[in-house]
Amino acid sequence: MTTATSLHRDLGLTDDEFQQICDHLGREPSYTELAMFSVMWSEHCSYKSSRGHLKTLPTEGPHILVGPGEGAGIIEVAPGVAVAWKAESHNHPSFVEPFNGAATGVGGIVRDILSMGARPIALMDPLRFGTLDDARTRYLVDGVVHGISSYGNSIGVPTVGGEAIFEECYAENPLVNVACLGVIEDRLMHGRAEGPGNVAILIGSSTGRDGIGGASVLASAEFDETSAEKRPSVQVGDPFAEKLLIEACLELIARGVFVALQDLGAGGISCPTSEMTSKANTGMRVDIDRVHRREPGMEPFEVMISESQERMLAVVEPARVDEVLDVCRKWEIEANVVGEVTPSDRVEVVSDGEVVADVPADALAEEGPVYERHLERPGWIDRLQMEDPGDAAPDRLEDAFFAVLSSPNIASKRWIWEQYDHMIFLGTLQGPGGDAAVIRLPNSDVRVAITTDGPGRYCYLDPYEGARLAVAESARNVACVGARPLAVTNCLNFGNPEKPDVMWQFAEVIRGMGDACRSLVTPVTGGNVSFYNETKGRAIYPTPVIGMLGSIPEGVPARGLAFVSDNEPIVLLGRTDDNDLGGSEFAKTVHGVVAGRPPRLDIEAEARLIDLLVELRDLASSAHDPSAGGLAVALAEAAVVGGRGFKLGPRNGELHRWLFSESPSRALVTCRPDDVEEVLERADRNGVPAEVIGTTGGDVLGFAGCDIPLTSVTEVYEGALVETLSSSID
Amino acid sequence: MSGRVGIVVFPGSNCERDCEKAFRDLGAEPVMVWHGDRVLPDVDIVVLPGGFAHGDYLRTGALARFSPIMSAVRSHSGSGGLTIGICNGFQILCEAGMLPGALRKNTGLKFMCRTTRLRVANAETAFTSRADEGQVLRIPINHFEGNWYCSEDTLVSLQAKGQIVLTYLENPNGSFADVAGIVNEDGTVFGLMPHPERACEELLGSEDGAVILGSMLDHVTKRVAV
Numbered sequence: 005m006t007t008a009t010s011l012h013r014d015l016g017l018t019d020d021e022f023q024q025i026c027d028h029l030g031r032e033p034s035y036t037e038l039a040m041f042s043v044m045w046s047e048h049c050s051y052k053s054s055r056g057h058l059k060t061l062p063t064e065g066p067h068i069l070v071g072p073g074e075g076a077g078i079i080e081v082a083p084g085v086a087v088a089w090k091a092e093s094h095n096h097p098s099f100v101e102p103f104n105g106a107a108t109g110v111g112g113i114v115r116d117i118l119s120m121g122a123r124p125i126a127l128m129d130p131l132r133f134g135t136l137d138d139a140r141t142r143y144l145v146d147g148v149v150h151g152i153s154s155y156g157n158s159i160g161v162p163t164v165g166g167e168a169i170f171e172e173c174y175a176e177n178p179l180v181n182v183a184c185l186g187v188i189e190d191r192l193m194h195g196r197a198e199g200p201g202n203v204a205i206l207i208g209s210s211t212g213r214d215g216i217g218g219a220s221v222l223a224s225a226e227f228d229e230t231s232a233e234k235r236p237s238v239q240v241g242d243p244f245a246e247k248l249l250i251e252a253c254l255e256l257i258a259r260g261v262f263v264a265l266q267d268l269g270a271g272g273i274s275c276p277t278s279e280m281t282s283k284a285n286t287g288m289r290v291d292i293d294r295v296h297r298r299e300p301g302m303e304p305f306e307v308m309i310s311e312s313q314e315r316m317l318a319v320v321e322p323a324r325v326d327e328v329l330d331v332c333r334k335w336e337i338e339a340n341v342v343g344e345v346t347p348s349d350r351v352e353v354v355s356d357g358e359v360v361a362d363v364p365a366d367a368l369a370e371e372g373p374v375y376e377r378h379l380e381r382p383g384w385i386d387r388l389q390m391e392d393p394g395d396a397a398p399d400r401l402e403d404a405f406f407a408v409l410s411s412p413n414i415a416s417k418r419w420i421w422e423q424y425d426h427m428i429f430l431g432t433l434q435g436p437g438g439d440a441a442v443i444r445l446p447n448s449d450v451r452v453a454i455t456t457d458g459p460g461r462y463c464y465l466d467p468y469e470g471a472r473l474a475v476a477e478s479a480r481n482v483a484c485v486g487a488r489p490l491a492v493t494n495c496l497n498f499g500n501p502e503k504p505d506v507m508w509q510f511a512e513v514i515r516g517m518g519d520a521c522r523s524l525v526t527p528v529t530g531g532n533v534s535f536y537n538e539t540k541g542r543a544i545y546p547t548p549v550i551g552m553l554g555s556i557p558e559g560v561p562a563r564g565l566a567f568v569s570d571n572e573p574i575v576l577l578g579r580t581d582d583n584d585l586g587g588s589e590f591a592k593t594v595h596g597v598v599a600g601r602p603p604r605l606d607i608e609a610e611a612r613l614i615d616l617l618v619e620l621r622d623l624a625s626s627a628h629d630p631s632a633g634g635l636a637v638a639l640a641e642a643a644v645v646g647g648r649g650f651k652l653g654p655r656n657g658e659l660h661r662w663l664f665s666e667s668p669s670r671a672l673v674t675c676r677p678d679d680v681e682e683v684l685e686r687a688d689r690n691g692v693p694a695e696v697i698g699t700t701g702g703d704v705l706g707f708a709g710c711d712i713p714l715t716s717v718t719e720v721y722e723g724a725l726v727e728t729l730s731s732s733i734d
Numbered sequence: 735m736s737g738r739v740g741i742v743v744f745p746g747s748n749c750e751r752d753c754e755k756a757f758r759d760l761g762a763e764p765v766m767v768w769h770g771d772r773v774l775p776d777v778d779i780v781v782l783p784g785g786f787a788h789g790d791y792l793r794t795g796a797l798a799r800f801s802p803i804m805s806a807v808r809s810h811s812g813s814g815g816l817t818i819g820i821c822n823g824f825q826i827l828c829e830a831g832m833l834p835g836a837l838r839k840n841t842g843l844k845f846m847c848r849t850t851r852l853r854v855a856n857a858e859t860a861f862t863s864r865a866d867e868g869q870v871l872r873i874p875i876n877h878f879e880g881n882w883y884c885s886e887d888t889l890v891s892l893q894a895k896g897q898i899v900l901t902y903l904e905n906p907n908g909s910f911a912d913v914a915g916i917v918n919e920d921g922t923v924f925g926l927m928p929h930p931e932r933a934c935e936e937l938l939g940s941e942d943g944a945v946i947l948g949s950m951l952d953h954v955t956k957r958v959a960v
Contacts, residue, residue: 153845157876158786160748244746244789334768336745423845425876427932430752444937446751562937 015042039305075119077529088186102147107155115267121193122186129166134175158243163424164441176539197280204343212298278368287348382505393600394591415724453487458549462602471516478552483617487554494531499543565628566646570701578670582661590664651706652698740777744787756931778954782823795825824925835884841908871942
């Protein structure tokens, strides 16, 4: 039995926060009010530990129509054409229940996009798991991929890319991030409940007891042995209901019926009722008896914080209510008027004729606690950076090459992405497996490129540099497919912010991300922070996942990473530093070491490379950036996907350093032999070092002095992940 | 070329817009038809598009066969009109008894989205007239339940009557006799797991899907001309 004094603690609120609530209300909160505060003031919903840091990020630019603070960032990618772009995490639910955790993560981000009035048209899924020699990890991989596949495919939104990285630190805290791209079809929506007298309509699935306390209990606390008991806090997804919700809402948006629209995610109905009114300086009277329910006997507080999926709250003028209900009826989804906008600036909740909550909207949505958490650079990081980075020459170069190539971090992820519909909408000009996905917007020739990158290892060794490297790589990836980088969304995955070293990592990552985004002129349009990614006190690597969006002008041919014809010169753009092996796939795979310093980034050199890659749209037949696994892997991928080998010229020095170094600001491009002088000249003009390192063609990968048959490379690259997943565990 | 194409939208369909674009790009006039309607507009071709009609709950196609529009689709094909069921549409046609056999889960027990190579086993149908027998078409599949099955006797009969229209070169899902697409005995109803609408543009990797959709348009425009 919970006593009255400890109740707020059970709901995840501190004693101090409880006192602040009393101050806001001038009295002790009712049970329902306390429940509403507990979700709205949770780390997950309120960003109380991160808000101060996030404010330092650059968020404005000529293409940015809507920045952080709404359902998604809105970016103008061509004159009059706007897209929505946003990332989210669903880490904790996916560890507890991988299938539904991952599925509802997809559902949540899709509704964020929809809340802006945009049709969701592409998903990306950056994933992090433990290593595959663990049976539970394999179960998680299977469940998460199946969950994404099941939900994304069913709602008819293609999953066009992502990442899958396997590292010990994620074994008991996998990361399931998801990013979504949408296109504004008719009009941009805002989540502002303007106009007292307007009514609030709850559209979509009925409300049940699933997901009670998802934001507060599950997403804002560490994990331990009892985490399985939190399974009732994981929501259950119904993609069919989501599909109908999308179509009904888009039809209603096109008709211009909605004054405001917001999704119900973390925090349930407490969230839109307070946020939409807080933004508009209005209030709302909510009659929760009119909320359609999945089961009888639900308490008012359960209705207010239930995180049942596939629901949206719309504000509508009274005269148009019938139109909304008619369209919802056609799409066979339920919709009910549940409230009214008031001039009071309070959220009043009525149940059975009785007011069960009466709270200032601002107190819930805007005036939650903000913490300047103590941060401290940990001593271990200095020792770690001084350690041997694992850059010694391997016994045999060929063995090292195959070891790196068959690492699940490097090998083809076809097993994963073939489970995703990546083609629907006829817009996937480049799908999974490339540097970035290229999406042609529906009924248009405007193309955008999207990618996600999050080098956790680099951030572990040096969070500031790691974050800069993440931004640089994501920008380079969209430039490789010919796009100009425009805007960033992110998903910031960290350990417990109450620990000073974790908070230091967070602050350093934000500083690095802000610096890099300012240099590359790619403002941050929003994102998500996921703290408490720890199990039994062990934190994950700090893992900021950067989602980069770029645009490609109409008519520009798609450019992939594959070698497309024989006898083309291979040009390496940028400078290779033979010492950039700290945190590399080579060091980890060959020497089992994650230590030293990550590669050094010169952001100005990166910016020049990006300009050059964009300028080479007309000349380069392929482009690919050497990142994890270095040049060796980049060349191998271009050869395998293109179905043709290459021959490199002789080199001096230690070959393994040149081949496996992960120096940033580099790209491999190929072109017709006649064009090579022009490519080199343009590189020179842009201040980018360039060198012809070899020629395409043949059936071997001709690393100077080490020829490896293309067929065996292809077999390993395409087969390694499936082989690892199906190998027996001792 | 013209040709009026009615694309049936069930709750949960999701390839209807892709079919609309593919047919329109081929010069046809597509219109959307709601599953709850009881009559079809004046169309030459009916498309049951891919997706997850009614969420694929209970069993793929099991609920959609009861949608009010289905009796109109039945009479349309009964009077010689062409009907194509793509992926989920194929599943619905089998559930509705308009095509023989049933579609089970893929043998790998995974959803699969990839481009497959298909052999045209019968080029004499209204759906394959633009192809040559034995021609290989590259068209993507996108399904969890594409493992077509029927009895031995049914298969022998289908083979004898030329009702097996497309077979996989590399069977991706375990389907019986590598079957990817079949027609009914009258040659008016075609069901296939691959998505021809996803392969009508070089930019997307293949134009072979236009062979199938274009054959249908040839058939109905010829019929109108006669």
